[in-house]
Amino acid sequence: MTRQPPKYEVRCQSCSISRLCLPVMLAEAEVEHLDSIVERSRPLRKGEQLFSANDAFEAVYAIRSGSLKSYTISEDGIEQITGFHLPGEIVGLDAINDGQHPSFAKALETASICAIPFEKLETLARQMPALQSQLFKVMSQEIREDQELMMLLNKKAADERLAAFMINLSQRFGRRGLSSSAFRLTMTRSDIGNYLGLAVETVSRLLTRFQSNELIAVQDKEISILNVEELSAMAGTRCHLSPLT
Amino acid sequence: MTRQPPKYEVRCQSCSISRLCLPVMLAEAEVEHLDSIVERSRPLRKGEQLFSANDAFEAVYAIRSGSLKSYTISEDGIEQITGFHLPGEIVGLDAINDGQHPSFAKALETASICAIPFEKLETLARQMPALQSQLFKVMSQEIREDQELMMLLNKKAADERLAAFMINLSQRFGRRGLSSSAFRLTMTRSDIGNYLGLAVETVSRLLTRFQSNELIAVQDKEISILNVEELSAMAGTRCHLSPLT
DNA sequence: CGACACCTTGACGGGCTTCAAGTCTCGTGG
DNA sequence: CCACGAGACTTGAAGCCCGTCAAGGTGTCG
Numbered sequence: 001m002t003r004q005p006p007k008y009e010v011r012c013q014s015c016s017i018s019r020l021c022l023p024v025m026l027a028e029a030e031v032e033h034l035d036s037i038v039e040r041s042r043p044l045r046k047g048e049q050l051f052s053a054n055d056a057f058e059a060v061y062a063i064r065s066g067s068l069k070s071y072t073i074s075e076d077g078i079e080q081i082t083g084f085h086l087p088g089e090i091v092g093l094d095a096i097n098d099g100q101h102p103s104f105a106k107a108l109e110t111a112s113i114c115a116i117p118f119e120k121l122e123t124l125a126r127q128m129p130a131l132q133s134q135l136f137k138v139m140s141q142e143i144r145e146d147q148e149l150m151m152l153l154n155k156k157a158a159d160e161r162l163a164a165f166m167i168n169l170s171q172r173f174g175r176r177g178l179s180s181s182a183f184r185l186t187m188t189r190s191d192i193g194n195y196l197g198l199a200v201e202t203v204s205r206l207l208t209r210f211q212s213n214e215l216i217a218v219q220d221k222e223i224s225i226l227n228v229e230e231l232s233a234m235a236g237t238r239c240h241l242s243p244l245t
Numbered sequence: 246m247t248r249q250p251p252k253y254e255v256r257c258q259s260c261s262i263s264r265l266c267l268p269v270m271l272a273e274a275e276v277e278h279l280d281s282i283v284e285r286s287r288p289l290r291k292g293e294q295l296f297s298a299n300d301a302f303e304a305v306y307a308i309r310s311g312s313l314k315s316y317t318i319s320e321d322g323i324e325q326i327t328g329f330h331l332p333g334e335i336v337g338l339d340a341i342n343d344g345q346h347p348s349f350a351k352a353l354e355t356a357s358i359c360a361i362p363f364e365k366l367e368t369l370a371r372q373m374p375a376l377q378s379q380l381f382k383v384m385s386q387e388i389r390e391d392q393e394l395m396m397l398l399n400k401k402a403a404d405e406r407l408a409a410f411m412i413n414l415s416q417r418f419g420r421r422g423l424s425s426s427a428f429r430l431t432m433t434r435s436d437i438g439n440y441l442g443l444a445v446e447t448v449s450r451l452l453t454r455f456q457s458n459e460l461i462a463v464q465d466k467e468i469s470i471l472n473v474e475e476l477s478a479m480a481g482t483r484c485h486l487s488p489l490t
Numbered sequence: 491c492g493a494c495a496c497c498t499t500g501a502c503g504g505g506c507t508t509c510a511a512g513t514c515t516c517g518t519g520g
Numbered sequence: 521c522c523a524c525g526a527g528a529c530t531t532g533a534a535g536c537c538c539g540t541c542a543a544g545g546t547g548t549c550g
Contacts, residue, residue, distance in 0.1 A: 072392060072393075072396060074396060074400070074481070075481055076481065078396075078400055080392075080395065080396040080399060080400055082392045082395055082396075093384075093385055093388055094385055094388045094389040094392060095385070096381050096382055096384075096385035097382045097383075097385040097386040097389060102389050102392070103392065122374070122377060122378065122381070125371075125377065126370075126371050126372075126374065126377060127371075129367070129371065132367060132370065132371060132377070133367065135381070136341050136367070136380070136384070137341055137342045138342075139338075139341075139381070139384040139385070139388065140338055140339055140340070140341035140342040140384070141342040142388050143338055143339045143384065143387050143388055143391065144339040144342060144347050146388065146391035146392065146395070147317060147325075147327045147339060147347070147348065147391065148317075149395065150325065150327055150391070150394065150395070150398065151317060151319060151323075151325040151327075153395065153398045153399060153442065154325060154398060154439075154440075154441075154442035155319070155323055155325055155442070157537080157538095158537080158538070188495090188496065188497085189496075189497065189498095190495095190496075190497090194399075195399075196399075197398065197399035197400070198538080198539090199538070199539050199540075200496090200497080200498095201497095201498080201499080201538090201539080201540085202537095202538060202539075203497095204497060204498055204499080205498080205499080205538095207498095208498075208499085220497090220547090236319070236320055236321065402505080402506095403505075403506070433527090433528065433529090434528075434529065434530095435527095435528075435529090443506080443507090444506070444507050444508075445528090445529080445530095446506090446507080446508085446529095446530080446531080447505090447506065447507075448529095449529060449530055449531080450530080450531080452530095453530075453531085465515090465529090
């Protein structure tokens with residue numbers, strides 16, 4: 001008798017977002033090897049931790065469905081959200097360096113996660129050039145995104161930050177086959193503010209303003225982008241014009 | 246007759262900062278392999294570019310001596326400095342993902358650079374587990390540092406940012422065998438402000454204030470740290486006490 | 491239904507940017 | 521050698537964006 005695997009045991013070969021994940025560019029036989037080291041467990045429910053700061057680093061994690069936030073907590077207890085993660089993205093890469101997670105990762109909604117033991121992944125990467133290459137690319141990409149975020153936080157006003165955030169989310173949803181013009185925010189306003197370096201109140205006020213300017217429509221956590229052009233223009237740095245009325 | 250190599254042809258084996266660079270943890274024979282793919286050219290002079298945005302990505306670069314800044318320029322011409330780099334550090338890692346540099350790197354003073362062709366490095370990494378591992382660690386480290394910087398920019402006041410910056414520089418100089426209590430800033434005040442998301446004037450005022458509070462002594466670009474404890478305390482987030490007089 | 495988290499809106503104040511002016515250093519060329 | 525200009529740095533004054541405080545509304549879950 002063949003035991004029926006629980007339905008969260010999706011294999012890489014049949015995973016719908018594998019083209020955004022590590023298997024990209026891998027030959028079929030290689031995907032099977034990769035699949036063989038992946039560990040899948042029951043989905044995380046909203047609010048559950050995937051890992052915590054100071055946890056020993058065992059694996060990196062690929063998101064199969066749902067969304068996560070990763071964040072650090074400073075000595076004095078201040079939370080700093082360092083990223084929101086969608087299906088196909090890899091989290092935990094910041095822990096490689098010293099074998100211990102520097103950050104937390106928590107589910108923003110029910111989320112299915114693939115754990116990929118890092119030692120095995122390293123070994124596999126040595127045998128599969130395309131996998132090694134993809135790993136370097138994923139990490140490089142994260143470095144670059146952090147740098148773009150730095151530009152955002154250092155040089156842009158509150159409305160520009162929020163516009164850039166919405167455009168970014170929109171594009172990421174689009175790449176995953178979802179609507180890029182209408183989506184649901186899985187994080188709270190407070191999370192957004194934390195991430196963008198703004199007070200919750202500012203985020204709330206800006207969403208209201210964007211809505212009255214007909215850039216977006218807001219219905220609780222549901223967002224519709226009504227005017228991509230103008231929103232994108234706002235996301236690009238503005239040269240200190242007077243604020244719109 | 247054996248040609249005398251120019252004196253900038255230092256080999257990895259005899260390089261004074263190899264313990265901070267890629268060769269760390271490599272066996273002697275492995276270092277020789279690595280050394281054999283490294284390309285060294287004449288030193289960069291102050292202000293010269295190592296690479297520019299949109300340049301094709303060929304190599305990553307290790308700094309042997311001197312210092313660099315890396316920065317991006319947004320569509321509308323705003324410069325955003327993304328990092329300052331000291332000997333032993335690797336720059337160009339943000340270019341791996343799409344074969345094109347997203348940022349610029351420029352010498353802040355005369356600097357000797359080792360170019361490491363990335364394709365060869367990848368190949369070598371497949372044969373040398375310790376090298377592959379070190380590469381992952383270096384990239385992981387950069388991701389983590391960017392996240393710490395995010396915390397700095399998002400959550401801390403101007404004086405805390407500058408204090409953290411000084412402490413960070415101090416520690417990095419120390420690790421390189423230089424004095425951690427007295428050093429020379431190779432970047433301008435404007436660069437510091439750009440990096441930390443502050444106006445030049447703010448940086449200048451804070452340096453003056455730090456000096457009158459006897460936390461540091463400033464003589465043009467020469468900095469002496471007089472009170473590490475208090476400066477470190479300031480670098481840790483403060484709980485909104487009234488400013489020191 | 492009551493506790494709690496999330497969200498919104500208004501009022502106020504402060505920390506930083508911006509603007510402006512002046513000093514100093516340094517490299518360059520006459 | 522020195523004049524000269526450009527860039528770097530400092531210091532002061534004024535204004536504004538956004539954080540903070542406060543209050544109230546809404547939705548959710550035990």
